[in-house]
Amino acid sequence: MKSHLAGRVSEASVGREHPASRLAPPLESLLALGCTFVISGLVLLFTGHDPVDAFGELITRTLFRTSGLQEVVVRAVPLLLAGLAVLVAAEAGLWNIGVDGQVLVGAMAAAVAGSWLDAGGRPLLWSVAIGIGALGGVAWMAVPALLRMRWGINEIVTTIMFNYLAISLTAWLVKGPFRDDSLVTPQTPMILRELRFASLGDTRIHVGIFLALALWLGIAVWLRRSVAGFELRAVGASPRAARHAMIPVAAVVLVALLASGALAGIAGANDVLSTKGTFQAEWNPEYGLSAFALVFLARRNVYALLPAALFLGVLAYGADVMPRAADIPPAFFSLFEGILLMVFAVLHWRPWSRWTGRSE
């Protein structure tokens, strides 16, 4: 009964309170993944595909080839950053559904900053562009965060609206003020290839992976090993109890949301600085909902985000290769992630407990 007094996404409501589930979280995640594979496999079966073949093909192409593995890692980097963005907000009991918009604004800001700074050399360009990208994400989160803090206006609705605003705003900027007029397609001036993120050896993996890993470790330490992180999680678990413990709840909410926006902005900057080199009109990676699937696959455990991000990277690269390899449209992988989220939502449902008499 306490669960609804606790934050809306408190750890309590996700696991601790259900003594019937004694499976360790990693096992639960594997169980949920298994269910998702079965359900989506049935979908494949009904649409005339061979699910065993299809998933086999997916695994060989992503995990048993060096090129595939590299692509998986490259795709896992922005997903890990977006997952961190969702997690930081979720740990404070907040829902950042505006990751998509913050990624777009962060990417655009980084692309513009990067194209202006072609004189200073790589480290300067990288750090400035990442910083500006983070600021872009923060700026895009600022209004929803302030509305939430000042008047308690639900951040779910405002962050969703800001996604659509971001699509229109960046489209306007890239076709107007920031357009590179020497190119046919509307995009910002290209960042020179030799100024973008360096590749590691002759692989496709680039230094963005160190950025993501450093932020991942930093966030893990912040959330789990610092007073500020403890306060943040306390607010997420129970804002009322946190207030009684003299934790400045409003300030914590603001910090959590802005940090979330900054991480999403960095995810956008990573894409511009690594693979794309520019911000193109109509480009929208839509990491937001995948990031939710990622965070729940990791059972909201910051350490488990890394393997979960790699798995989501497998799906993301699968969406690229499977259309040609097995004639499966990329949309199948959104369906897969959606089913995964739904399975996680009902993970603690034990419909049979009513008949077996085991109380939950």
Add this chain to the structure above:
Amino acid sequence: MNVEAVLTALLSAAILTSAPLLLAAVGEAISQRGGLLNLGVEGSMLVSSLGAFWLTLETGSGALGILLGGVIGVLIGVTFGVLATLGRADQVVLGLGVTLAGTGGSAFIFRERYGSDQPLIAQGMGRPFEGLLDWLPVIGPAVADQRWFIYVAWSLVIVAHVMVTRTAFGLRIRAAGEFPLGLEAVGGNVGRVRIAAAAIGGLFSGLGGACLSVVELGFFSPGVTAGVGFLAIAVAILGRWSPLRILALSLLFGLLTGLDTGLQIASVGIRTEFLSMLPYAGIIIALVAFGRGARMPRALGKPWTGISGSR
């Protein structure tokens, strides 16, 4: 330019284009009144939209297609309701899952079925009252010359309003969202009432999706709702869960969108992308101006875990 003709076209287009948003928002309002925050509207609309489009194309009957859209909406709504009440799912996670699965699923099935084709629904729908109100300038033709489903949609909204505000069943729905313990105390079943509210909400969002592909556009394409489902959630909150206020709001939204298109055609020298921010910026400003005092249904989003807390 004939001012009267322009205004008539603007209002007529606003009535047509706001119908999917109106239906979805009313559905979301009923679901939220019952305490269920359903973020799966977008996915539900897309799947229903595809189903309705498919059956209309197969049978040539828009009515059958829309009916199928409604049925699919009810099925998705009931699934959401059952998982959110009996399954005690976190509503936000479940809703986002439904949206992601619905977006991906509808696009997947569309590509499997039609490949890269883009079939169109050829025959239009009847306009039963065409010309009846021509003596009334602007409003007359704009209101009377709509396709028949628009009148069905508006009637359903009025029925929903009466149901929510004037009937015992509506009271039960509101109780399930405001004070589930009280409903349980007078012998009601919170779970059952919430599932019913989710089913009605699903019906409306399914009809909204069907209206989009069959009545408004005449085609389906992956992601065709373009955020109408999410917009509906904002409009439901902004309209404070009253179907009539939602009707007024979605008309206003339709007019804003139409104005934006009109300004683009008149080419006033502002970029189209900039103008397309208007409706969303308008919603946020309206939320700040009027949404501040809005009191959400008290038990919205909270799982009902029984009187003792553990069933």
